[in-house]
Structure formats: structure tokens, C-alpha cells
Amino acid sequence: xxxxxxxPSASGSPGQSxxxxxxxxxxxxxxxxxxxxxxxxxxKAPKLMIYEVTKRPSGVPDRFSGSKSGNTASLTVSGLxxxxxxxxxxxxxxxxxxxxxxxxxLTVL
Amino acid sequence: xxxxxxxxxxxxxxxxxxxxxxxxSGFAFSSYWMHWVRQAPGKGLVWVSRINGDGFSISYAxxxxxxxxxxxxxxxxxxxxxxxxxRAEDTAVYFCARVPRSGEFDYWGQGTLVIVSS
Numbered sequence: 001x002x003x004x005x006x007x008p009s010a011s012g013s014p015g016q017s018x019x020x021x022x023x024x025x026x027x028x029x030x031x032x033x034x035x036x037x038x039x040x041x042x043x044k045a046p047k048l049m050i051y052e053v054t055k056r057p058s059g060v061p062d063r064f065s066g067s068k069s070g071n072t073a074s075l076t077v078s079g080l081x082x083x084x085x086x087x088x089x090x091x092x093x094x095x096x097x098x099x100x101x102x103x104x105x106l107t108v109l
Numbered sequence: 110x111x112x113x114x115x116x117x118x119x120x121x122x123x124x125x126x127x128x129x130x131x132x133x134s135g136f137a138f139s140s141y142w143m144h145w146v147r148q149a150p151g152k153g154l155v156w157v158s159r160i161n162g163d164g165f166s167i168s169y170a171x172x173x174x175x176x177x178x179x180x181x182x183x184x185x186x187x188x189x190x191x192x193x194x195x196r197a198e199d200t201a202v203y204f205c206a207r208v209p210r211s212g213e214f215d216y217w218g219q220g221t222l223v224i225v226s227s
Contacts, residue, residue: 089154
């Protein structure tokens with residue numbers, strides 16, 4: 001299975017918005033609405049931030065939002081805060097398998 | 110409170126075997142699919158395997174198929190990963206994760222480190 005494609009890095013200043021893309025194929029991202037996003041701080045387990053493309057789990061700030069168009073999903077972080085600096089991974093169901101993106105390191109300048 | 114606690118990691122020689130465990134608590138374990146996801150040092154997350162609630166539906170990533178076996182004991186609320194014919198490229202932190210029907214990994218363990226080296 002090929003990994004989903006994410007930019008290796010993204011950055012923004014506090015208060016700004018940043019969008020991270022996640023490109024797959026019609027066999028994963030484009031074929032199902034089971035795209036999710038995870039935040040991972042160094043040495044920690046990943047944390048679920050978005051599921052089913054656009055839904056936020058309880059406790060995740062509404063500054064985090066998700067969307068999808070065709071084979072590309074996106075995570076937008078609005079009103080950047082210092083604690084948002086982390087690695088972000090997308091994931092998609094791919095027909096009895098799951099696939100992750102390569103990860104994007106988000107830097108808050 | 111949902112908790113997942115992995116154990117069983119360690120140093121193993123190439124070609125060796127290891128069995129990982131993931132003890133679950135705080136939820137109806139048998140009602141959830143469970144997955145293993147790994148992360149090589151400094152690298153990204155990679156899906157490894159999943160098992161459904163009753164243990165009769167299983168799938169694997171191509172990279173581990175034929176070498177790894179996922180299983181579960183619902184009475185003990187424990188997930189397992191038997192890893193055989195280990196290779197250097199299997200070196201990683203292995204996480205177990207709970208996945209509801211909507212397909213996301215909603216709870217993760219803290220991970221257990223497997224190092225394959227001579």
C-alpha cells in the first residue's frame with residue numbers, strides 16, 4: 001500500500017491559519033469518507049483530531065477543521081497557538097486496509 | 110476511562126520472534142475492532158494489522174503478511190501481535206489502537222519499542 005502524500009512541513013505565525021493537504025487515490029481518500037487526522041507531539045502517542053473527514057471529537061478545539069475534495073483531504077488549523085506545534089498525520093480506510101500519510105511537521109513561528 | 114497498555118517489546122535478533130500484548134480497560138473490548146500501528150524511529154505512522162470484535166476477520170499490511178499474526182482474547186481484554194522472522198526494518202514503536210465502526214483510531218496506547226538488531 002502506498003502512503004498518502006502530505007507536505008513534509010508547514011508553518012504559520014500565532015493567530016494565523018494553516019492548511020495541510022493529504023492526497024491519495026480513488027481507492028482510499030477519494031473512495032470513502034473515512035479520513036481522519038492525528039496530532040503527535042514528540043515522544044507521545046498520536047491524538048485523534050478529526051474523523052469522518054469533518055467531525056471533531058469531544059475536547060478538540062473548533063480551531064481544527066477538516067474537508068475533502070476528490071482524492072485530497074485537508075486539515076485547517078485556525079488561530080494558530082504555540083501548542084499546535086506538532087506532527088500531523090492523515091489516515092484513510094482503503095478497503096479492508098488502512099493507510100497513513102507521511103506526516104507534516106507544523107511549526108508555529 | 111479508556112486505557113490501552115502495550116507490553117512485550119525489546120531487543121531481538123534478526124530472524125527472531127516476539128509477542129506483543131495490549132491490555133484494554135474502560136470499554137466493551139469485544140465490541141471494537143483493534144489495530145496495530147508502528148512508527149520507526151524518526152519516521153511516520155504505518156498501519157500493520159487489524160482484527161474485528163470476535164477475532165474472525167483479520168487483515169495485514171503487505172509488509173508483515175505471513176510473518177505477523179494478530180489475535181485477541183476477549184475474556185482477558187487483551188490484543189496480541191505475534192511477530193516472527195523479524196527484520197531490521199521491523200524496528201519501531203508499536204502502538205495498539207481502538208477503532209470504532211467509523212474507522213478512526215480514537216484511542217491509542219503509549220507504545221512499546223521493538224528493536225531488531227544483532
